[in-house]
Amino acid sequence: MLVLKFGGTSVGSAQRIKNVAELINNKEQKIVVLSAMSGTTNSLVEIAGYLYKKNHDSANEAIIALEKNYYEVVKDLFSSAEYLEKGKDLILSHFNYIKSFTQDMFTLFEEKAILAQGELLSTALMHYYLSEQNQDSVLVPALNFMRTDKDGEPDIFYIKENIKREIANNPTNSNFITQGYICRNSFGEIDNLHRGGSDYSASLIGVGTDSDEIQIWTDIDGMHNNDPRYVENTKPLAFLSFDEAAELAYFGAKILHPASIQPAKIANIPVRLKNTMQPEAEGTLVSSKSNNEGIKAIAAKDNITAIKIKSGRMLLAHGFMRKVFEIFETYKTSIDMITTSEVAVSVTIDDTKFLTEIVEELKKYGTVEVDTDLSIICVVGNFIAESKGYALKVFSALENISIRMISYGGSRHNVSLLVNTSDKKEALVTLNKNLFENV
Ligand code: ADP
Numbered sequence: 001m002l003v004l005k006f007g008g009t010s011v012g013s014a015q016r017i018k019n020v021a022e023l024i025n026n027k028e029q030k031i032v033v034l035s036a037m038s039g040t041t042n043s044l045v046e047i048a049g050y051l052y053k054k055n056h057d058s059a060n061e062a063i064i065a066l067e068k069n070y071y072e073v074v075k076d077l078f079s080s081a082e083y084l085e086k087g088k089d090l091i092l093s094h095f096n097y098i099k100s101f102t103q104d105m106f107t108l109f110e111e112k113a114i115l116a117q118g119e120l121l122s123t124a125l126m127h128y129y130l131s132e133q134n135q136d137s138v139l140v141p142a143l144n145f146m147r148t149d150k151d152g153e154p155d156i157f158y159i160k161e162n163i164k165r166e167i168a169n170n171p172t173n174s175n176f177i178t179q180g181y182i183c184r185n186s187f188g189e190i191d192n193l194h195r196g197g198s199d200y201s202a203s204l205i206g207v208g209t210d211s212d213e214i215q216i217w218t219d220i221d222g223m224h225n226n227d228p229r230y231v232e233n234t235k236p237l238a239f240l241s242f243d244e245a246a247e248l249a250y251f252g253a254k255i256l257h258p259a260s261i262q263p264a265k266i267a268n269i270p271v272r273l274k275n276t277m278q279p280e281a282e283g284t285l286v287s288s289k290s291n292n293e294g295i296k297a298i299a300a301k302d303n304i305t306a307i308k309i310k311s312g313r314m315l316l317a318h319g320f321m322r323k324v325f326e327i328f329e330t331y332k333t334s335i336d337m338i339t340t341s342e343v344a345v346s347v348t349i350d351d352t353k354f355l356t357e358i359v360e361e362l363k364k365y366g367t368v369e370v371d372t373d374l375s376i377i378c379v380v381g382n383f384i385a386e387s388k389g390y391a392l393k394v395f396s397a398l399e400n401i402s403i404r405m406i407s408y409g410g411s412r413h414n415v416s417l418l419v420n421t422s423d424k425k426e427a428l429v430t431l432n433k434n435l436f437e438n439v
C-alpha cells in the first residue's frame, strides 16, 4: 500500500485535478489524500470570521465569490452531461450548507464544519472525475476514521481499526480517495488537524495501513536547504533522516506540517517529497538512514514569544525549574528553546493562548519580561561526523545580526538561534551564502 498526498496547489484547478488523475492511473494499491483546492481554506477561514462577527453581508459576498469559482471548475473538469449535472449538484449542496450558517447561531463547532468543506469538495470532485473517466475510485470519508482523543492527539488505535475496515470493505479496488486535514474530536464532532494538516493526515494514514511509503506531492521538488520564500538559489536535498526532516518541519519548513514526520519515524515508513508539476524530479527521501553531510538545511519559525524569569534568590534553589515548567504544563504550552544563567531563565513559546495566565503565575518566582515578534532560525544537519567548527561557521555568518538566544547540543541535529523577526530574512540569506554558497 502507498499513501499519496496532494496539496492545495496540486489540485488547485480543473487541469491540475486531471494531472493528478493521470499520476495515480496505475494498478498500485494506494490511498490518495487531498487538501482543499488552493485558496479555499483561506476563504473559508475568512467566511467563518465574518459569520463569527455576525457580518452576514461580507460573509455572503465571500461565499458567493467562492461558489462561483467552483462552478467554473466543474465546467472545465467534466465533459459529460451526467457529470456536469452531478458536479453542479455537489457545489450547490455544499454551498447551501455553508449559507445555512448565515441565519444560525455561530459557534466554534460550526466554524470547524465550514472549514471541512474544502477537503470534502476537492475529494468529491476528484472521485467524480475518476468515475467519469472510468478510472477506479472509492471515496473514503476521513470523518469515518480520522479521530483525535481528549488531549487533541490522534487516536492511532481508532484510526488503524477504522481505516483498515474501510479498505477491507472494498477488496477489489485500488484507488482510495480521502480528505486530509479533517477529523472528528473525542466528542465525535467535526474538527481538523490545524492548518497544513493534510501532511499529518497522510502520515497517520500511512501508519494506520502499514504502508510501504508516504508520498507528499506538492509544488516544489522536495525539501530545499533553505526557505525558498525568502532566499534565492536554494537547492533540493535528495536524502534526509527522520530526525533532520522533523526538526526542519517543526522549525518552519512549510513543505511539511510540523507533526507529520513523527508517526512515520516511529513506524519506520519512508516519506518521499515529490513535485506534482515536475514528477520526474527526484525529490527528497526521508528515512531512517542518515548520511554524514554536516550542515544540511536552514528553516525559520515565526511568531515566537520569549519569556524571561529573573530571580537571583530562587534560581539556584532545588525545584525551581520544575515549578517553572509545571506552569507551562498546566497550560499545555510547549517550550521550544531554553537558556539559563545564574540569575535568569529564558524560554520561548509559539502558542500564546494562555500567555497572560502563564505570566501571572511566573510572577510568583521573580520578575517576568515578555518579548514578541521573534523568530527561531534552525540550522539542521548531522553534527556528529566532524562537529568541530559548525557553531563557529553559523555564528560568524551572523556577525551583523543580534542574536537573542542560542541553543546548541540539545540534539545532534540542530543549532537554534533566536532573532528579531525583522532580521530573519537577512539571517537566512547570509547563512545561505556562508554555509552553502561559499564552500
Ligand atoms: P501544499 O499546499 O502542497 O501542502 P505548502 O505550501 O504547504 O504546499 O508547502 C510547499 C511550500 O513550502 C513551497 O512552495 C515552499 O514555498 C515552502 N517551503 C518553505 N520552506 C521550504 C523548504 N525548506 N523546502 C521546500 N519548500 C519549502
Ligand code: ASP
Residues within 6 Å of the ligand: 007, 008, 035, 036, 041, 042, 118, 180, 181, 194, 195, 196, 197, 198, 199
Ligand atoms: N486545506 C488545509 C489548509 O489549507 C490543510 C492543508 O492544506 O494541508 O490548511
Ligand code: MG
Residues within 6 Å of the ligand: 007, 196, 199, 254, 255, 256, 257
Ligand atoms: Mg502544506
